[in-house]
Amino acid sequence: MNYLEQKILQECEVRPGNILKIDSFLNHQIQMDVMRFITLEFKRRFADTKITKILTIEASGIAIATMLGNSLDVPVVFAKKSQTLNSSDDKYMSHAYSFTHKKQNMVFVSAPYLSASDHLLIVDDFLAEGEAVHALIDIARQAGATITGIGIAVEKGNQNGGRILREEGYHLESLAIIEEMNYETQTIKFRE
Numbered sequence: 001m002n003y004l005e006q007k008i009l010q011e012c013e014v015r016p017g018n019i020l021k022i023d024s025f026l027n028h029q030i031q032m033d034v035m036r037f038i039t040l041e042f043k044r045r046f047a048d049t050k051i052t053k054i055l056t057i058e059a060s061g062i063a064i065a066t067m068l069g070n071s072l073d074v075p076v077v078f079a080k081k082s083q084t085l086n087s088s089d090d091k092y093m094s095h096a097y098s099f100t101h102k103k104q105n106m107v108f109v110s111a112p113y114l115s116a117s118d119h120l121l122i123v124d125d126f127l128a129e130g131e132a133v134h135a136l137i138d139i140a141r142q143a144g145a146t147i148t149g150i151g152i153a154v155e156k157g158n159q160n161g162g163r164i165l166r167e168e169g170y171h172l173e174s175l176a177i178i179e180e181m182n183y184e185t186q187t188i189k190f191r192e
């Protein structure tokens with residue numbers, strides 16, 4: 001069991017509806033020991049990968065992306081969410097339906113911050129159905145950028161995002177993959 005998995009077992013609570021509450025070190029308070037582990041592990045797993053920029057989505061992805069960007073000394077771009085958006089030439093736009101929050105978000109990055117010469121590592125805190133990551137992939141494609149990898153802190157392995165992205169051929173690395181979590185018993189099982 002790795003450091004992130006241990007922290008999840010020690011500090012996280014299972015909420016109804018297949019939700020893991022991870023506020024004590026990632027989604028509300030941010031703990032540097034966990035951030036250092038995540039950064040080092042992504043650096044190790046993507047050591048042979050060309051990365052010119054990191055792409056994430058607000059809000060919780062930004063902390064992870066920034067720590068890694070500092071360590072790799074590359075810029076970090078975070079896609080912004082908006083309820084409405086008119087199409088325009090100066091933005092790359094996509095959309096992501098949040099199953100957790102039951103709402104559709106428009107997601108955008110302003111054109112100057114992504115280009116065809118970029119080799120992008122996409123990172124995020126959670127992967128559930130993969131809606132957010134697919135919006136980022138869509139935006140990267142519009143910019144003509146190359147996606148060289150996807151790094152996720154916590155994958156909910158009982159939802160579809162991870163399976164779909166692996167089938168699509170992406171180099172996806174998830175540092176903790178939850179196979180099962182149970183609200184009644186407060187138990188969490190990780191994929192080996």
Ligand code: G4P
Nearest residue numbers: 019020058059060097098099100126127128129130131132
């Ligand atoms: P998907 O993109 O993979 O399809 O997932 P989904 O829409 O269901 O996730 C929506 C939001 O909820 C994301 O954050 C995601 O990080 C978060 N999320 C999903 N499952 C869990 C969970 O079990 N526990 C926690 N703590 N978060 C979860 P977001 O709404 O985009 O916003 P932000 O929190 O990054 O600002």
Ligand code: NA
Nearest residue numbers: 060061125126
């Ligand atoms: Na997120």
Ligand code: NA
Nearest residue numbers: 027060125126
């Ligand atoms: Na979140």
